[in-house]
Amino acid sequence: MVQGTLFDLQTRVGPSPAWDGPGVRRVPLRDGAWIDLRPGWLSGAEELFNALLPAVPWRAERRVMYDAVVDVPRLTRFYGGGEDLPHRAIAECRDALSAHCRAELGEEFVSVGMCLYRDGRDSVAWHGDRVGRSRTEDTMVAILSLGATRPLMLRPRGGGRSLSLPLGAGDLVVMGGSCQRTWEHCIPKTRRTMEPRISVQFRPEGVR
Ligand SMILES: O=C(O)CCC(=O)C(=O)O
Numbered sequence: 001m002v003q004g005t006l007f008d009l010q011t012r013v014g015p016s017p018a019w020d021g022p023g024v025r026r027v028p029l030r031d032g033a034w035i036d037l038r039p040g041w042l043s044g045a046e047e048l049f050n051a052l053l054p055a056v057p058w059r060a061e062r063r064v065m066y067d068a069v070v071d072v073p074r075l076t077r078f079y080g081g082g083e084d085l086p087h088r089a090i091a092e093c094r095d096a097l098s099a100h101c102r103a104e105l106g107e108e109f110v111s112v113g114m115c116l117y118r119d120g121r122d123s124v125a126w127h128g129d130r131v132g133r134s135r136t137e138d139t140m141v142a143i144l145s146l147g148a149t150r151p152l153m154l155r156p157r158g159g160g161r162s163l164s165l166p167l168g169a170g171d172l173v174v175m176g177g178s179c180q181r182t183w184e185h186c187i188p189k190t191r192r193t194m195e196p197r198i199s200v201q202f203r204p205e206g207v208r
């Protein structure tokens with residue numbers, strides 16, 4: 001108890017200054033895609049989760065599917081470049097990511113998307129982030145995970161074995177190369193957790 005309190009006081013919410021750490025690796029995928037894993041990148045993940053949950057004006061979306069209007073099974077919020085972000089640590093993460101990836105990416109991360117999975121019934125179906133330049137160009141999309149651990153799954157668009165990456169609180173994954181066009185990703189529904197998860201997605205301008 002006492003230890004926990006001291007730890008909380010000392011933890012500053014923000015990205016680790018170092019990219020290196022246990023479990024850090026690049027996983028090359030076929031067709032010119034890759035993912036970078038940076039477990040435990042964010043310090044104070046629980047504090048950031050607790051701050052974002054009430055501070056973000058979450059939106060419920062509805063979509064037309066076949067001939068029915070259905071609820072999108074998660075809440076979302078999108079912040080374009082220049083919009084005020086709900087926590088200073090999010091801007092610090094974006095800037096740290098830009099600094100780390102700039103040489104390879106050739107540009108900055110600009111927008112911040114957020115998803116709230118209220119419980120294991122919330123999900124995102126198989127897709128690539130293919131709105132905009134990512135439809136035709138290599139790019140990067142980084143995802144910071146907060147709250148409950150949920151697997152991010154990836155599969156080649158042309159068919160083939162899928163990969164499951166459990167993303168825990170504070171973990172970062174960067175999808176790079178052709179990943180958005182040649183692979184798909186999803187967060188499947190699960191009965192395993194009823195706890196909420198927030199994901200924060202960082203994307204360059206013109207990628208969605
Ligand atoms: O929540 C996640 O980790 C994935 C979200 C996602 O794929 C998206 O918003 O495009």
Ligand SMILES: [Fe+2]
Nearest residue numbers: 127128129185
């Ligand atoms: Fe996505």
